[in-house]
Amino acid sequence: MTYAYLFKYIIIGDTGVGKSCLLLQFTDKRFQPVHDLTIGVEFGARMVNIDGKQIKLQIWDTAGQESFRSITRSYYRGAAGALLVYDITRRETFNHLTSWLEDARQHSSSNMVIMLIGNKSDLESRRDVKREEGEAFAREHGLIFMETSAKTACNVEEAFINTAKEIYRKIQQGLFDVHNEANGIKIGPQQCISTSVGSIASQRNSGDVESNSGCC
C-alpha cells in the first residue's frame, strides 16, 4: 500500500476522556460502538486522501506513560500532529488543557498541528463545558477545535482529517522539513510493500458510507 506521506499523530489528554476510543473509531470503523461496550486501542494506522494524495496516518496514544517524562517528551517530538482531547462532561479535564498544551508546546516542534477536541458530545445532558469555552480556548491558543463523539462517530473522521489537511498545508508552505523524519512526517516508499487487495484500505472506505451529517 503506497502513500505519499506518512503523518505521525499523538493523542493526549487526561485519562478517561476517550482517547483510545476515538482512535479505534477512526482507524477501524468495524468496531461499532455499542452502548454497553467501550473499546479502545493504543495504536492505529489508516490511509486518508487529501487533495488526491494518499496519506497514511499513524496514531500513537500516549496513555499510561505519563509517569515517565522521557516518554512524553519523545512522543511530542516525534509527532507532526496532536489531538488534545478533553471530556465535555468533566470540567477538570478541560481545566488541565493548559498544562497539556504547555507540555506540547515545550517539547514539540513549533510546527506541530494541534487540534483541540471536546469528546463525548453525545452526552449533551451531562455537558459541563460549553462549546463556546472550547472555541475560545482554541482561538486563544491557535488550535483547531471540534467537538466529537467516539460513541456516535460524530466528527471523528473530520477531526483526524482536518488535522492532516493542516499538516499537508504546512508541508506545501514549506514549513515542515519533510526529509527530516524527526518531525513526524515521512515520505512514502515509491511502491507497494506488499500486495494488498481490498485490505485495510478498502475496509476503511466504510468510513465514506457513514453519514457525517451534523450530529453534534
Add this chain to the structure above:
Amino acid sequence: MFGRSRSWVGGGHGKSSRNIHSLDHLKYLYHVLTKNTTVTEQNRNLLVETIRSITEILIWGDQNDSSVFDFFLEKNMFVFFLNILRQKSGRYVCVQLLQTLNILFENISHETSLYYLLSNNYVNSIIVHKFDFSDEEIMAYYISFLKTLSLKLNNHTVHFFYNEHTNDFALYTEAIKFFNHPESMVRIAVRTITLNVYKVSLDNQAMLHYIRDKTAVPYFSNLVWFIGSHVIELDNCVQTDEEHRNRGKLSDLVAEHLDHLHYLNDILIINCEFLNDVLTDHLLNRLFLPLYVYSLENQDKGGERPKISLPVSLYLLSQVFLIIHHAPLVNSLAEVILNGDLSEMYAKPEQDVQRSCAKPSIRCFIKPTETLERSLEMNKHKGKRRVQKRPNYKNVGEEEDEEKGPAEDAQDDAEKAKGTEGGSKGIKTSGENEEIEMVIMERSKLPELASTSVQEQNTTDEEKSAATGLESARWSRPFLDMVYHALDSPDDDYHALFVLCLLYAMSHNKGMDPEKLERIQLPVPSEAEKTTYNHLLAERLIRIMNNAAQPDGKIRLATLELSCLLLKQQVVTSTGCVIKDVHLACLEGAREESVHLVRHFYKGEEIFLDMFEDEYRSMTMKPMNVEYLMMDASILLPPTGTPLTGIDFVKRLPCGDVEKTRRAIRVFFMLRSLSLQLRGEPETQLPLTREEDLIKTDDVLDLNNSDLIACTVITKDGGMVQRFLAVDIYQMSLVEPDVSRLGWGVVKFAGLLQDMQVTGVEDDSRALNITIHKPASSPHSKPFPILQATFIFSDHIRCIIAKQRLAKGRIQARRMKMQRIAALLDLPIQPTTEVLGFGLGSSSSSQHLPFRFYDQCRRGSSDPTVQRSVFASVDKVPGFAVAQCINQHSSPSLSSPSPPASGSPSGSGSTSHCDSGGASASSTPSVAQSPTDDPTTMEQPQPNLLDQLVIVSETEAGARPGKSLAKSADEPVSLSPSLIPAQQPTISLLCEDTADTLSVESLTLVPPVDPHSLHTLAGILPPPMPATEGTGTPGEEAGPSEPAGPAQH
C-alpha cells in the same frame, strides 16, 4: 464494505447487537475457525472478520458474561490465532491479528480474564514469533502490542512473562533488541516497555536478578555506546558546521541526547538500586567521564581516544546536571570535574560507585564487544547449546557484525565470561583492550602506565572521595581550571555561556552533595547561611557584566542574565547580601556603564519608548529558564549576530541599531535589577506603567469639571453605544454616567493613549476611526486590538476637538514616559512648554493627573497649593520633579565645575551623600581597601530615603530631588565630586541614590543638554519652586486620595 463483512459472520443486518455479543455467536465463530484452519486467498477476509468479532465478544464477555472466556479457554482458541500466524498468511492477516491482540489486552478489565489470555504461554509464543519487521506497519503494531502488554505487568501477571526456571523474559528481551531501531516511535515504545518492566521488577527479586545479571550489562553498554555515538556525531556536526548550515541536524541530535538523558533519569528515579549501580557505572565510566569530562582538558593530547570539543562537552555536561539528579552519579561526576586529577584520566578502574556490581569497568568509551541481541542470546543459552537467530529488521547489518573470526569470537567469549563472572579487577587495564577493535583509549601514553597502576593499588579499596579530599590541595584541578579559564575569554562568550550553565546546573542539582560545591564555594541556592563566596568566580561574573555594558561588548544577553543569576545565588542570603564592597563597587560601575550605553541610544523617537517597555515586558514575563536554554542547539554554534539564522535574540549578538538599542536596554534592566537587589532596595520606577495605576473598566470616576465629549461608538461587529470620551494623562476612557451620583461616570472602556491610532473618516467630518492595540504579550502573539471602532460626534467641531485632544494626549502620554526614562537614565529633561502646560496654561496641569485624583483636586483646581501638592504626590511625573531639581542646581554646578577637593571640606557628616560623594571622588581601588566606613555610608542614606519615599509617593526620582532640597545648603558642595566622569568609576563605592543624584547633575554639564535650555528652564523655574517645597506636608495631605479612589468604586 461494512455491511458485507458483517454478513459474512452470519450476523447480517437483521441481527441485533445483542446476538452478536453472545456466547452462541462465539461458538459459531469457533466453528468458522475450525472450518478454515488453512489461510487461503479465499477465506482470508472471512478469517480476519472472524478474529475481529472474537475480539469484540471477548471484550464484551469480560464486561458482561464470564462464560465467554470459559469457552474461549476450553476450546483453546488462542491456538487458532497462533496457527494462523504461523502460516505465511501475509501482512493483512498479521496486522489484523496484532491489532486484535492489542485491543484485547488494552480493553480487558478483569484480572481473571487477563489470566485466561496469558495462560499457556501463547502470548510468549506470539512475542517471539518471527514477524516481518521490515514492514513498518507490522513493526508498529508489534511494538505497540508489547507496550500494551508491558502496561499490564504487575506482581501477578509478571509470572506469565518471566520464567524463572528457563530464564526467559521474552517481553523484555525481545523489546530491547529494538532499542536502536531507526524509527523513533519504536525506540520510544522500547523505552516505555523497559521502564514498565523495571518498575515491576522492584517487587520481584528473581526477575530483578535476571535483569541485572543477564541483561543489564549488555543492554546498558549498548545503550551507552549508542548515546555516545550520537554525541560524536553531534560533535562532528558542530565541528564541520559552516555558516550554521547544520542547525537542523544539530537540533535533532541535541533533542535525541536530551531524550536519552531523560530516559536514563527515568530509569534512575524508579530507584531500583541494583540496576542503578550498573547503569551509573556504565554511564560514568563508559560515557560521561571518558567522553565528556576528559574532553574538557587537553584538547590536543590524548592520542587516539575519542573526544569531543570543549563547548560540546560543557554543553552536554550541563544537560546531564540539569536532568539527572541521581546522587551517586552526579556526585561522582562533579567530584571529577571539580577535584579531578589528571592521573585519573588514564585508565583506572572506578570503585566508588559500583562496589556492589560484579563487573569492573574501565574508563573508556568503547564499543560493546558484541551486539545486544547476541549478548542476550549468549546469556540465555549459557547452559544450552545453540544460538537461535531470529530475523530482525536489520538482519543484513547484523550478519556482518557477527561474522567475526573464530579467534576473535573466542576472545569475545573470554571477555564475556570475565565480565559477567567478575573477578578481574584492575587487571584489565592494558593488554586486553588493545586486541579488541574499536578500543581507543589514552593507553598510548606509556609514562602514565606506571603511575596508573600505583594509583590503582592505592585506591582500590579506598574511598576515593576521601582521598581527593585530603590530597586536593596538591592536586592540580585541570577540569576546574579549564572551567574558570573558559570564563576569561575576552573575545566572546561562546564558552563562557556553557560554563555558567554548567555551574548553574551543578548548583541546582538536587542530588548534589552541598559539600562538594562548598569546596569551590559555590553555594546551593537554598543554602540559608552564607558568609563567604567564591571571589574568583564573582570577579569573573562581574567582568562579564562589565563587558556586557560596553558598546562593543560581545556578551550575549543570555550570558549576562545567567551571570546575574549566579552572582545573586552566591551573595544573596535570606538575611541580606554578603557581597564585598569592592565587588559591589565594581558591579555599580558596570551598572553605570549600562546607563551610559542606553543614554547613547536614547532618542526622542517614538519607537524608543515602545522598545523600552517591550523589553521590560519580555524580560519580566520570560525569565531565564536554563533548562530551556540548554535545549537549544543553536547556542552550540559560535555566537552570531544575524537574525537571519532565526536564533532567539537573547542568544545572539545584536544586529543593527534597533537591536543594539534593545540590547542596551536589556543590559540596563538586568544590571539595574541586580544592583537594586544586592543593595536590598525595591524597584519603584519600573515598569513605567503599572497595572494598578491605570483606570480600569467599571471604575467610577468623579468627572465634574472634566472635559467630556459625547459620542456614539460603533464597534466593528456593529454594536452601537452612547458614551462620553474622556482623556486622561495616560489613558483615554469611555464612560457612561453613574446613575447614583451626579457628575460621576462609570468607565466602560479604558485604553492606553500611547497605543492608540486616530484617523479621520473620509466622507464624514463628524467621525473618527480609533484603534487601540494591546501590546503583544509574547513575541509570538500578534498585537491584539482591544478597541477598533468608529466614533461619531455631534458635529465636526467636537470631532476636531476630540481628534486634537486624543492626538495631543497621545503625544503627551508618550512624552511623559520618555521623561521618566530620561530620569531613569539620569538624563536631563528636555523641557517644552507643552510638557509643562499641555498647551493650555498652568491651571491645566491638573489634566496630567489621573482621574482617581480628580475628586480630590478637580474641585480645588483653582487653588494652586492643593493642586501642586497633589501633583507632587503623583509618582507618574517624576520627570517633572527631576527637571525642577536640575533647575535648582544647575546654576551652582555651572558656575563651579569645581575640583573634587571642594567636596571634602563640607563632608560635615550632616549628610551621608557628601561622605560617599567624597569617597567616590578618590574613586577607585584605594577606597576599596578601606571599606570600614562604607557600611555606614551606605546604610545612612536609607532611613533617610525611606522617609522620603513614603511621603513622596515612592519614586526614587521623586525622592531624590526632595531630599536634595531638604539639604539644599550642602548640595552645591556635594555636587562637585560628581564631575568625575561616570565612565571612569568601574570601581566606585557610591551607593546608588547618591550616584544617581550626582550623575544627574554631572550630566547637566555635558552634552546633549543645550545650555540654553537650562536658561529656559531657569526662566520657568520660579513657579515649580513652591511646589517642591510643599512636598512634605501636602504630600501627606494628598496621600489619602490614593485609597479614596478605589473606595468609591
